[in-house]
Amino acid sequence: MKDFEQVYSDYYDMVFRYVVSLCGDEQWAEEITQEAFFKALKHIGSFRGECKLSVWLCQIAKNTFYTMAKRRQRQVEIVPELPAEEEPLEQKLLDKETALQIHTKLHKLEEPYREVFWMRTFGExxxxxxxxxxxxxxxxxxxxYHRARLKIKEGIV
Incomplete structure (x- = not known):
């Protein structure tokens, strides 16, 4: 089987377009697609080849979309007063207390996530x-970088 990075570059656009057709939001589709490829990487050993790799990846993306849509729905029901657009993590660094929380999480983050996040955010x-x-x-x-952002965002409001 192809190296997973090759699989990612070969199929990313196709899976992304499929997810956009499901959710209609390119930004959310990018998040879903990233999550789907992460899941595919974790479970690549379970791919039996009974269908095309593209079909398997799209199935993972579809299931990821449904899971994330349910999660979003629950969040809306539980906390309806939250704005739809969350403040970007990088903006939160301007708030001193939140910055301390982010830096604490960043310090505890394992490599290469810590270094990649640092290079992208602070090293630009x-x-x-x-x-x-x-x-x-x-x-x-x-x-x-995306994984690092998700790990840092956990527990920061």
Whole structure:
């Protein structure tokens, strides 16, 4: 089977377009697609080849979409007064108390997440530059940064 980074670069656009057709929101579709590829990476050993790899990836993306949609619905029902657009994590760094929470979580973050997040947010490096430093692909840098952001956001409101 192809190296997973190759799978990611070969199928990302197709899966992303499929997810956009499901949810109609490119920003949310990007988050869903990233999560779907993360799940696919974790479970690549369970791919038996009974269908095309693209079908398997789209199925994971569809299930991820439904799971995230249910989660979003529950959040809306539980806390309806929250604004639809959440303040970006980088903006929260301006608030001193939140910045301390973020830096504490960042300090506890395992590698390479910590370093990739640091390079992107504070070093203002492009994904291409980060990938070159690690000897990886640009896709790897994007996924790693996204994962780091999600790990840091856990527990920060």
């Amino acid at each position: 490096l492009s994904f291409r530059e980060i990938a070159a430093l690690f000897g990886k692909t640009e896709s790897w840098a994007q996924v790693t």
